[in-house]
Amino acid sequence: MYGFKAFVFDGKKTARKAFDTLEDYTPVYGWIEDVAEVSRSKHGTTRVHSTWAQDDSEVGAGTGFGALTGGLIGMLFGPGGALAGAAVGGSLGCLLGTADNVDFDDPKLDEFAAALSNDTSALILVGQEAALVDFVSAVEPFGGRIVETDLNEDDIAALRKALRKTA
Numbered sequence: 001m002y003g004f005k006a007f008v009f010d011g012k013k014t015a016r017k018a019f020d021t022l023e024d025y026t027p028v029y030g031w032i033e034d035v036a037e038v039s040r041s042k043h044g045t046t047r048v049h050s051t052w053a054q055d056d057s058e059v060g061a062g063t064g065f066g067a068l069t070g071g072l073i074g075m076l077f078g079p080g081g082a083l084a085g086a087a088v089g090g091s092l093g094c095l096l097g098t099a100d101n102v103d104f105d106d107p108k109l110d111e112f113a114a115a116l117s118n119d120t121s122a123l124i125l126v127g128q129e130a131a132l133v134d135f136v137s138a139v140e141p142f143g144g145r146i147v148e149t150d151l152n153e154d155d156i157a158a159l160r161k162a163l164r165k166t167a
Contacts, residue, residue, distance in 0.1 A: 002151040007144035015121035018142040034066035039121035069126040108149035
């Protein structure tokens with residue numbers, strides 16, 4: 001089973017602070033390289049940060065969970081997406097085209113996009129159940145509101161296919 005989990009925090013820097021703390025944890029979390037951080041300033045400027053989006057080879061592979069997280073974020077940012085109009089830099093820009101190829105009609109993803117109001121931030125992970133359970137137990141102590149939904153095999157396959165087309 002695959003899923004999407006996001007923790008939405010008040011404050012544009014809150015998710016970054018939580019991520020930095022988690023990144024320094026020993027032993028290293030297996031999912032840490034697949035997490036994305038999205039922040040929205042008081043003025044509505046949106047930023048996406050992730051280690052996998054900074055490395056084109058990871059995005060091109062289209063098989064890693066970081067790339068899947070990025071693809072899902074790309075859909076939210078893409079044309080007609082719930083977060084359309086946001087500025088996204090770096091390698092994540094190539095994922096914006098996935099919105100044309102994959103269509104998830106999921107109210108929870110819409111809820112997540114709506115939760116990213118001005119002066120908020122989020123940590124996001126797409127992955128398998130074991131990683132998601134570990135992610136939730138690690139991030140939950142930082143507070144925030146969790147938004148989660150399940151993704152079926154067909155959703156993941158369609159997302160991977162779209163990512164291969166953008167590579």
